[in-house]
Amino acid sequence: MKVSFIGLGVMGFPMAGHLQKSGLDVTVYNRTTEKARLWASQYGGNVGVTVAECAKGADVVISCVGNDDDVRSVITSNDGAISVMKPGAILVDHTTTSAKLANELLEACQAAGVAFMDAPVSGGQAGAENGVLTIMCGGDKALFDMLQPIFTAYGKSSVLMGEVGQGQRAKMVNQICIAGALNGLSEGLLLAEKAGLDIPTLVDCLKNGAAGSWQMENRATTMAQRSFDFGFAIDWMIKDLGFCLDEAQTQGITLPLTSKVVDQYKELSEQGLGRMDTSVIIEAVEKEAN
Template structure:
């Protein structure tokens, strides 16, 4: 199976690498071509200089880029993948986008007899590097089944959530839950620190109980030390929670805690923390608690 990967950021670079290591014939494209060349120094594959060159012979084209407009640039623009993919090929979008864009891509792909699935991922950079991502899929069951060998190369779990767009909606819920976990963890840490509890000992105690979470195991200690310069930048979380809040409004829902967290992230970004990890929410919670 010939596979193409568009976008070699912190997620796409290792994901494409796992495909090469799994034995797929891989071609990659990145807008900064040196990144694609660097990829080929680590893995077996072709660094294409254009999207057309990258996708023209591919059975499956995967992409993981920044936002809705980045996806459109890579897929439906004059130089985008859909105009050069062969009939019957498959387009998979691993980017976290709006559900509206997923529907837009489905219609554009169907017009060209190309199959499409939205498949945002969760697990962050470490999940991509270790090949243990969770993949939330929207599309047809037959297509989902066909893509299993691809998804297993870099995913620990892939779940079909329903029709196209439902993968993106599942990712919205995922981001809301992460934001909630970080807010609760931030407030808990403040009380723990003020009470004189040993944070490492506390985490060891709590992580295997009902309060345990990925955020607690991986971020509690660094949050307590005011260390945030790693992981998933709040620039992206602002984008993702924006999609979540927009979707909620369509259903007449007021997600008060998610809105507050979104607002906190916007304030933190304006203050210069936009490239910090999402756990930097702790700084905003500290400020609120001190009032």
């Protein structure tokens, strides 16, 4: 299987590496060509200097970039991937986008005789590096089955959520749950600190009970240390939660906690913390608590 991978950020770089190590023929593209060449020097594989060069002749083209407009620039623009993809090829978008864009990509692919699946991922940089991502898919069941050799290379779990767009909606729910968990964890840690509890001991006590979560096990101790220079940047979370609020409006509901968290993150970003991990929300919660 000939695979093209577009976007070598903190997620895409190791994901494409897992594909190459699994025995697939991988060509990569990145806006910074030097990073694509660094990837090739580390994993082997091929480098496309342009998107078209990367995608031409591929059986599967995968994108993992920043936002809706980034996807459009590499996929549906005049010199984007679809312009050179062969009939019957498959486009997989791992970018977290709006559900609207997923349907836009479906229409463009159908017009070009190309199959499409939206497939946002969760698990962060560590999940990508260790090949244990969760992949939320929207599209055809036969296509989902066909893509399993791809997904198993860097995923621990891939689940078909329904038609195109449902993968992105599942990712929205994922982000809402993360935001809520971090907000509650922040308040709990503040109380624990004031009460003089030892945080590592507290985490060991709680993590296997009903309050346990990935955020508690992986972020509680660093949050207590006020260490945030890793993981998923809040500027990206603002973007993701914006999709959640837009979708909620489409569905005729409001998300009060999510709206509050977006405002907290925006304030933190304005303070110059936009590249810090999402767990930095404890700074906003602490300010409100005092």
